[in-house]
Amino acid sequence: MRQPKIIVVGGGLAGLMATIRVAEAGIPVDLFSIVPVKRSHSVCAQGGINAAKNQKGEGDTVDKHFDDTIYGGDFLANQPLVKRMCEAAPGIIDLLDRMGVMFNRTPEGLLDYRRFGGTLYHRTAFAGATTGQQLLYALDEQVRRHEAEGKVKKFEGATFLSAVIDGGGVCRGICAMDLRTMEVKTFTADAVIFATGGNGAIFGRSTNSVVCTGSAQAALFQQGVDYANGEFIQVHPTAIPGEDKLRLMSESARGEGGRVWVPRNPAEKRPPKSIPEAERFYFLEEWYPKYGNLVPRDIATRAIHRIVYQEKLGIDGQPAVYLDVTHIPRETLDRKLEGILEIYEKFLGVDPRVEPMKVFPAMHYTMGGIWVNGEDQASNVPGIYAAGECEYQYHGANRLGANSLVSCIFGGGIAGRAAVKYAKNLENSAESTPAAVFDGERKRQEEKNHKLINQDGSENPITIWRELGQVMTEHVTVTRINKDLEMTDGKIRALQERYKKINLSDRTKWSNQTLNFARELENMLVLARVITLGALARNESRGAHYKPDYPDRDDANWLKTTRAKWVNNDIQLTYEPVDISLIKPRPRRYDAAK
Amino acid sequence: MAETKQVIVKVKRQAGPKEAARWEEFSLKWRPSMNVIICLRDIAENPVTRDGKKTTPVTYDSNCLEEICGSCAMLINGKARMACSALVDQLEQPIRIEPMSKFPLVRDLAVDRQFMFESLKRVKAWIPIDGTYNLGEGPRVSPEVQEKGYPLSNCITCGNCLEVCPQVNEHNQFVGAAIISQVRLFNMHPTGAMNKSERIAAIIGPGGIQECANAQNCVHACPKGIPLTESIAEVNRDAWKQALLSWLVG
Ligand SMILES: Cc1cc2nc3c(=O)[nH]c(=O)nc-3n(C[C@H](O)[C@H](O)[C@H](O)COP(=O)(O)OP(=O)(O)OC[C@H]3O[C@@H](n4cnc5c(N)ncnc54)[C@H](O)[C@@H]3O)c2cc1C
Ligand code: SF4
Ligand code: FES
Numbered sequence: 001m002r003q004p005k006i007i008v009v010g011g012g013l014a015g016l017m018a019t020i021r022v023a024e025a026g027i028p029v030d031l032f033s034i035v036p037v038k039r040s041h042s043v044c045a046q047g048g049i050n051a052a053k054n055q056k057g058e059g060d061t062v063d064k065h066f067d068d069t070i071y072g073g074d075f076l077a078n079q080p081l082v083k084r085m086c087e088a089a090p091g092i093i094d095l096l097d098r099m100g101v102m103f104n105r106t107p108e109g110l111l112d113y114r115r116f117g118g119t120l121y122h123r124t125a126f127a128g129a130t131t132g133q134q135l136l137y138a139l140d141e142q143v144r145r146h147e148a149e150g151k152v153k154k155f156e157g158a159t160f161l162s163a164v165i166d167g168g169g170v171c172r173g174i175c176a177m178d179l180r181t182m183e184v185k186t187f188t189a190d191a192v193i194f195a196t197g198g199n200g201a202i203f204g205r206s207t208n209s210v211v212c213t214g215s216a217q218a219a220l221f222q223q224g225v226d227y228a229n230g231e232f233i234q235v236h237p238t239a240i241p242g243e244d245k246l247r248l249m250s251e252s253a254r255g256e257g258g259r260v261w262v263p264r265n266p267a268e269k270r271p272p273k274s275i276p277e278a279e280r281f282y283f284l285e286e287w288y289p290k291y292g293n294l295v296p297r298d299i300a301t302r303a304i305h306r307i308v309y310q311e312k313l314g315i316d317g318q319p320a321v322y323l324d325v326t327h328i329p330r331e332t333l334d335r336k337l338e339g340i341l342e343i344y345e346k347f348l349g350v351d352p353r354v355e356p357m358k359v360f361p362a363m364h365y366t367m368g369g370i371w372v373n374g375e376d377q378a379s380n381v382p383g384i385y386a387a388g389e390c391e392y393q394y395h396g397a398n399r400l401g402a403n404s405l406v407s408c409i410f411g412g413g414i415a416g417r418a419a420v421k422y423a424k425n426l427e428n429s430a431e432s433t434p435a436a437v438f439d440g441e442r443k444r445q446e447e448k449n450h451k452l453i454n455q456d457g458s459e460n461p462i463t464i465w466r467e468l469g470q471v472m473t474e475h476v477t478v479t480r481i482n483k484d485l486e487m488t489d490g491k492i493r494a495l496q497e498r499y500k501k502i503n504l505s506d507r508t509k510w511s512n513q514t515l516n517f518a519r520e521l522e523n524m525l526v527l528a529r530v531i532t533l534g535a536l537a538r539n540e541s542r543g544a545h546y547k548p549d550y551p552d553r554d555d556a557n558w559l560k561t562t563r564a565k566w567v568n569n570d571i572q573l574t575y576e577p578v579d580i581s582l583i584k585p586r587p588r589r590y591d592a593a594k
Numbered sequence: 595m596a597e598t599k600q601v602i603v604k605v606k607r608q609a610g611p612k613e614a615a616r617w618e619e620f621s622l623k624w625r626p627s628m629n630v631i632i633c634l635r636d637i638a639e640n641p642v643t644r645d646g647k648k649t650t651p652v653t654y655d656s657n658c659l660e661e662i663c664g665s666c667a668m669l670i671n672g673k674a675r676m677a678c679s680a681l682v683d684q685l686e687q688p689i690r691i692e693p694m695s696k697f698p699l700v701r702d703l704a705v706d707r708q709f710m711f712e713s714l715k716r717v718k719a720w721i722p723i724d725g726t727y728n729l730g731e732g733p734r735v736s737p738e739v740q741e742k743g744y745p746l747s748n749c750i751t752c753g754n755c756l757e758v759c760p761q762v763n764e765h766n767q768f769v770g771a772a773i774i775s776q777v778r779l780f781n782m783h784p785t786g787a788m789n790k791s792e793r794i795a796a797i798i799g800p801g802g803i804q805e806c807a808n809a810q811n812c813v814h815a816c817p818k819g820i821p822l823t824e825s826i827a828e829v830n831r832d833a834w835k836q837a838l839l840s841w842l843v844g
Contacts, residue, residue, distance in 0.1 A: 035665060
């Protein structure tokens with residue numbers, strides 16, 4: 001019998017889980033990743049992974065997990081698959097446990113669970129403060145085992161450029177570039193699973209890793225793979241601003257009494273400690289006397305944005321506010337917050353016990369992504385599947401903490417199985433595809449590279465990227481105003497024009513990172529427009545999407561999924577209904593128990 | 595006059611494994627909390643040396659930028675460390691940046707650490723599960739074992755411990771402290787322990803644990819504070835036990 005072949009692009013949690021499932025079915029897998037898979041962005045996740053195991057006897061159930069997820073997502077997620085995920089979650093924890101994850105334990109040797117945002121239950125399993133790293137390693141080790149047995153072939157240090165799609169619109173493989181030799185090659189596969197993660201880099205700086213550019217998703221989009229709910233981007237209120245990255249600063253700093261403030265005088269030059277109380281603006285406490293510094297995430301985030309962008313009160317005119325824990329006794333800080341305070345100290349070289357921290361909201365998570373069906377992670381192009389943060393299925397308008405890791409593993413597993421089934425049942429295998437289809441795609445990609453390397457331009461790709469990040473962060477994250485969104489779209493199009501004149505300042509054909517970055521940048525610009533246009537069109541506020549001019553959720557007009565399509569070389573927004581067959585939408589309120 | 599403060603950075607450049615190496619010096623605008631990654635990005639945005647010569651952006655590896663992915667290891671002022679957590683203000687200038695020397699060079703600061711991933715295969719650094727279908731919970735693990743195992747499983751495969759080890763050199767294929775420590779980790783786990791002797795057998799032999807000459811540089815170079823010397827001692831004991839046993843039973 002013919003042996004099918006499957007490609008997985010991306011080796012974070014989702015990609016590795018998909019790989020394992022395919023390898024287990026006895027089908028060879030080619031696994032592509034820009035970075036060695038063990039270095040994927042999933043290692044950054046700290047908090048934990050959700051499953052309603054009810055290990056603390058609180059009466060937690062799968063249905064409650066399901067309801068929390070749907071409610072947290074402001075009813076934009078299609079419900080049946082989310083339910084399946086919540087049902088599968090306890091089994092996923094068991095599996096990870098069997099794989100040897102060093103989860104924290106109770107004295108009896110059982111898994112310990114902690115509480116996380118958006119729920120009343122101890123539902124989150126964790127491994128120290130590096131749960132994502134520990135889970136990723138467990139899957140990485142299983143994949144290495146399959147690799148040692150010859151079932152998996154890794155292509156690390158290779159980037160996906162485009163899908164190979166035949167005349168009938170069926171995916172037959174991929175076109176990828178080796179990041180050392182810069183050689184462009186095509187690879188045949190009966191099915192391809194994408195697990196390429198989020199798109200933080202479109203916002204310049206975020207809590208995401210460097211390779212989270214969304215480039216693969218954008219490339220697919222321009223080949224006819226639909227992209228859903230692009231406008232839903234989660235912003236975390238307190239991250240440590242850094243010029244290279246915004247590093248997460250956990251909510252627990254405020255939970256332990258941390259206070260957020262800015263100097264009342266925008267021209268303030270004194271160091272924070274010498275600014276008297278009366279000249280400090282504790283804006284969260286003033287604006288929200290009831291909840292103070294512990295208002296929910298999205299409210300805190302919006303308030304900080306208002307201070308910086310509308311009131312122009314950011315520290316030193318910079319986008320930053322103080323998160324102050326210096327009034328808390330050192331002994332308490334060391335006991336309760338040491339881990340996170342150390343991150344601040346390590347990366348800023350400043351002791352937050354002595355000097356107030358500077359924080360700012362940061363783009364954190366991509367709710368939207370590749371459109372997949374509500375069944376088995378298949379996209380609208382036959383042979384293309386997607387799982388993990390790069391698809392849109394599980395988190396609706398807002399993701400609940402610790403739900404991403406579980407959705408990655410669940411979605412990856414389903415995609416793996418579905419791809420196997422599809423590949424086995426395929427009437428005409430990819431092998432039978434005419435060579436010209438592959439050659440054509442390779443040539444198209446080679447020409448792009450050739451042009452970029454040789455052109456003499458005046459624009460620097462990093463400069464364009466920085467400008468993109470700036471305008472996206474300012475106008476397309478927390479507070480969205482239609483005229484600003486229109487302006488942003490104009491700016492992105494202007495950047496696309498400038499992109500045509502970029503100069504790589506490196507013409508080498510060996511390990512040329514600038515060339516690869518330029519390729520990613522072109523795609524980021526397209527995805528940036530999908531996000532911006534989706535936000536512009538959606539005249540309501542829902543989950544992470546907030547428009548002061550349309551402050552309420554509008555189910556009558558907007559309880560629908562945005563589905564962007566690439567038509568005649570441009571973005572077209574279409575909409576489809578949300579499957580709300582299991583839980584009737586109800587208002588989502590932050591100021592009372594639900 | 596913070597605006598005019600400069601950072602002087604010297605980068606060892608090498609266009610490829612077979613090309614000649616050279617140093618280039620850059621003068622960059624100082625900003626607060628600058629790290630080495632930011633320096634390299636500044637160079638990429640304006641690839642001009644201190645004496646005004648046009649050059650190319652520097653090739654280097656990075657991903658997480660928070661010292662958890664292990665990508666960005668390099669020699670900074672002669673010390674093997676992670677570039678993302680190397681703060682300019684805490685470094686003597688000019689800051690000298692070089693690639694790690696114990697791994698094959700790719701270009702500039704990027705090296706190939708595939709050897710480490712291959713070594714993980716060699717020692718079977720995994721728990722051999724039956725499959726991913728639902729088989730119920732894993733074995734119970736005492737908090738005590740968890741507290742020992744968790745730090746070991748924090749290894750980010752950065753390679754710093756190999757870089758500083760005198761026994762890692764062109765004359766032998768020593769797998770290095772990180773790998774030995776992984777053997778300890780998997781042998782510690784209740785399921786992993788079932789294949790303990792296999793892993794011990796794999797860590798004996800050419801490039802194995804007996805190459806360790808106890809220099810103890812590794813433990814000081816590890817960015818994750820992993821008790822590497824402890825791991826080496828423990829695996830060493832197990833290796834001797836196993837050798838003795840096989841000698842006794844013939
Ligand atoms: C700081 C932080 C903390 C978090 N904490 C939590 C938490 O506590 N709990 C939780 O549930 N979630 C958390 N999240 C979210 C969660 O970590 C991510 O959503 C999840 O890890 C994404 O996994 P993934 O498999 O989809 O993709 P990733 O892990 O991002 O992997 C993407 C893979 O795709 C590859 N790739 C990308 N583009 C290409 C290309 N063009 N060609 C080839 N390969 C490519 C990459 O090399 C990589 O292997 C956190 C996120 C951040 C940023
Ligand atoms: S043991 Fe430490 S130094 Fe060695 S590779 Fe692991 S993290 Fe790096
Ligand atoms: S970039 Fe990940 S460790 Fe430095």
